[in-house]
Amino acid sequence: MPPFDVPEGDPFGPHNLPYGVFSPAGSTERTVGVRLGDHVLDAGAAARALGSPYASLLARPSLNPLLAAGRTTWSDVRRALTAWVTVPAHQEAVGAFLHPLASVTLHLPFEVADYVDFYASENHARNVGQMFRPDAADSLTPNWKHLPIGYHGRSGTVVVSGTDVVRPSGQRKAPADPAPVFGPSVRLDIEAEVGFVVGVPSERGRPVALGDFREHVFGLCLLNDWSARDIQAWEYVPLGPFLGKSFATSVSAWITPLDALEDARVAPPDRTHPLLPYLDDAQDEPGGYDLRISVAINGSVVSEPPFSTMYWTAAQQLAHMTVNGASLRTGDLYGSGTVSGPEPWQRGSLLELSWNGRDPLELPEGKRTFLQDGDVVTLSAWAPGPGGTRVGLGEVSGRITASAVV
Amino acid sequence: MPPFDVPEGDPFGPHNLPYGVFSPAGSTERTVGVRLGDHVLDAGAAARALGSPYASLLARPSLNPLLAAGRTTWSDVRRALTAWVTVPAHQEAVGAFLHPLASVTLHLPFEVADYVDFYASENHARNVGQMFRPDAADSLTPNWKHLPIGYHGRSGTVVVSGTDVVRPSGQRKAPADPAPVFGPSVRLDIEAEVGFVVGVPSERGRPVALGDFREHVFGLCLLNDWSARDIQAWEYVPLGPFLGKSFATSVSAWITPLDALEDARVAPPDRTHPLLPYLDDAQDEPGGYDLRISVAINGSVVSEPPFSTMYWTAAQQLAHMTVNGASLRTGDLYGSGTVSGPEPWQRGSLLELSWNGRDPLELPEGKRTFLQDGDVVTLSAWAPGPGGTRVGLGEVSGRITASAVV
Known part of the structure; x- marks a missing residue:
């Protein structure tokens, strides 16, 4: 043919x-x-x-x-x-x-300038909150419904799909341990995300309005924000994740232009809290995207996170990221945050899928709480296209190799 | 002449x-x-x-x-x-x-790859802890003495000395406020720091040992990590500082090679906690630098932070930053964290100098808790050189201009 x-x-x-x-x-x-x-x-x-x-x-x-x-x-x-x-x-x-x-x-299809990662799925944030702050009155932090929480990651370790990921070593400390211990992470995880790629830069001191999203953002890709939960848990108070994330972030080799996703646009979930004007998209075109993600470990699908459930849109994230006058550069990349739907089989991390290790996943090759050396994780996705077609996103795949440090 | x-x-x-x-x-x-x-x-x-x-x-x-x-x-x-x-x-x-x-x-003397900021002054961390967690048993978080806490910042808004800094706008929420409000930051601050510039890259998956610091780091500069304390306070739980910092970071126009600072090397403060082997510098050459910093607002010196008091050294920070296999690139920049000495007149931020606004500074032009539009902040420093000389560091200066967003 x-x-x-x-x-x-x-x-x-x-x-x-x-x-x-x-x-x-x-x-x-x-x-x-x-x-x-x-x-x-x-x-x-x-x-x-x-x-x-x-x-x-x-x-x-x-x-x-x-x-x-x-x-x-x-x-x-x-x-x-x-x-x-x-x-x-x-x-x-x-x-x-x-x-x-x-x-x-x-x-890697573009030179990554700054890399920012958000935390925009309400289901994911609530799951994490319930696991780590079980006594809190609300599983969300007080700011969560008022702004898209984000932080900067390491752009120098963004790698293309197919690149092996070396298991990171680092410090971890269980609550009962008298002091931290050092070694390869024993809680290596994934985060199934969508990455947005900035094309047109902006000036320092000049926020980008919600409505200008399409003037700046060229397209999107799948993104796996590999996470070492044990390293992250010990290091992240008070300044956020660092070595638990910075060893690798994988992106798909294909960037889907937003122009290919016109038929996938959907309204985001109803907002439960009033938004400040710079984030208020009630009168705008639909800011969400209906992307159906699949997460597979060694070929077995373990989850199907629906991107349409994300509370904060990519346009809101861009407006927020620049509202303080921070400028954009060509090649800036920002991740949506872990995509988790409301159902147990729609969760975008092993942390959630195994409920912090309590409920192992059953795979043909054995049980999994977190990743083992040799495991291959593959994210794939499609979106509704014109005339009933499907628009495929490039997959993002990576294999875990043994830690270089013993 | x-x-x-x-x-x-x-x-x-x-x-x-x-x-x-x-x-x-x-x-x-x-x-x-x-x-x-x-x-x-x-x-x-x-x-x-x-x-x-x-x-x-x-x-x-x-x-x-x-x-x-x-x-x-x-x-x-x-x-x-x-x-x-x-x-x-x-x-x-x-x-x-x-x-x-x-x-x-x-x-700007080099193209900034990734920018990381640390938190390595014990005095600074204790001052902040006392202000923000007054009821905690220890003003340091449990991890502080075990690892140099750090996080990634925005490399695209690193600017050279002399560049105006636009006052950032953003969300803030006082505990008594029913909801966040939006507007120009009213608690705009500085952080007097030293920045280290990476020359030689490293491979992903291969940590850089403590003893290889001088093979990778070319030199240092002064760095002002401008901080909007009100924006930061509302946004930073649980993923760390973001818009409170990302609007601008100023560096001096001159990079001082480490070879010019041989006579400034000093041992860091005594370690109060045993260190894991990858951070243990007890047998190494002195890892500290005796840099005498001055902070001036509109020409009046308000503080003289001594860099020799930093608990964590730049070599420890580099070893920590890469121990998970994160690679280095030419142009990576990392900040020491705010330099604060033990004395009140040695504090490297207005947050500390004014004790969270309680004790205004008296300047010839009036009182200051945080920065006003038009204020010019200048960091300068020198280090002991050969034969009793002084080695000057390039100053880093910036003027605050009014917010672009009203």
Whole structure:
């Protein structure tokens, strides 16, 4: 079957066209690729062959130039790509630049500037609150319904799907221990999240309004915020998570442009508390996205977190992140926070799925509370597309390897 | 007086030679400069004129190539520069590339990769603990003496000395308020810190040992971690500071190489708790630095924090930051945390100096608890140098401007 004839119902059909960076077989050169079914289009080469003005944005080793180009250009490039892969007259010229997906090497698709992680699922925050503050009157902290809680993570350890994750070592201390002990984490976890990629920068001192979200954010990806719960528990008071998170954060190799997700937009859950004006989206277009996530360990699906249940939207997170005048840069990445739905089988972390280790998961290869060396965790997702199609998100996968420190 | 004849006792004499990035008068081109007294040497131009092999590291718009070059090259370049500005035979050739400091524009000297901030002064941590947890049995959290507490900050808003700082707006909520309110911060503060600049990267999964500090860290600078205490207090539980800090962090325009600070090395305070092996520096060379910091508001010195009192050293911070396998990149910056000595006049924040607003400072222009619009805060410092000299650190200064959001 020729590459253009993507099977009907393929979630990576011409209605999707996510962007990545790849090297063809036998080459180490990086260039922008667009996924079409089980092929990758060398977008820069195709642009050059067709005399497109976008070659200068696409024949590049990272998505950053395209990210910086702005919303009008994003739409124009997407329209051009759609034509190249759907108009029969172009297919012969473009066909020469299609590579089988299995033959290429996929890279981190953009240079990560700042990385911020949020905490926007009410179900997740309540689950964590119940586990760690069982005596509190409310499982949410007092600020939770007033602002999207977030913090900065380590951008230098954001890695692309497929990269092994070395089990981190560090200090941990159980309440009964007289002093902390050192060693490989024994409570290594995942967090199933969605990551948003900033394209257009903003000026320091100038907040980005809720309504300007689409002017700045180019697209989204799946994100696994690996977490060492034992390290995190001992270190995080009073300044937040640090080494419990900073060893690795995995993102998918494909960035789905927001333009591909128009049919997935949904209203977020009803707000239970009045919001300050800079966060109040009651009059805005729907700010949520209906993304159906699957979490698999060694191929067994253990959870299906629904992104539509997130209390805070990506637009609210962007408005909050900049309301103090913090500027944005091309390549800023922010995670939604762990996606957990209301049902037990919709939880986005092993901490919640095993209820802090009390209820092990039954996998074909044995019981799991937290991750064992050799485990492979894969997040995948799809969203409703035009005309009943599905828009696939690139998967994010990572295998745990033994700690380098003994 | 010719530029080479730096007055005896000048803290920026040829024993110092800090690095920065500047544009000469009338130019927007950036290049590496080395400070000599009240002049700046265009180091790349001098290197070229003298046929030095280091021209390729110095005729650059940022310090990053020099930072990445490694410890042997750092020493070699410093030796070469010392010769150029002290050996009479070179002075005529080199003299043509000296610019009066007052005539040049100074830039952020390196591209900041990740920015981490620590919390390493016991006096500061105890002062904050007493103010905010007055009923706690210990003013330190249980982890404080076991690990250097740190968290990631926003690298995209690190700015060079002289850059105005816009007063941030945000949410705040006093305990008695029924709901949060929005507006310009009314508790805008400073944190007097020292920043360490990473030159040589490390591999993901491979911790950097205590003894390898000097292989990775190039030098240090003064750092002002501007802090909006009201925003911070409302947002920081449970994931740490975010918008209370992310609007701006100022660093000095000059990076002092560690090689210039050999005579300033001192042992850190006695450790009161046993340390895990990866942090135990009892058998190592002295890990502290005797830096005498001054904090001035509108020209009036309000505090003199002694860096020698810091409990955790920069080498311990680096070992901790990487013990989980987190990698380093060229341009990583980490702050020491607020430097506060044991005496009231040695405190490095207005929060402490005014004891949470209870005891206003008396300045010639009026009382201050926190900063007012128009206030200029300047941190300066010196360290003991060879033969009784002083090694000056570049000052870090910033003026508060009115909030952009009303």
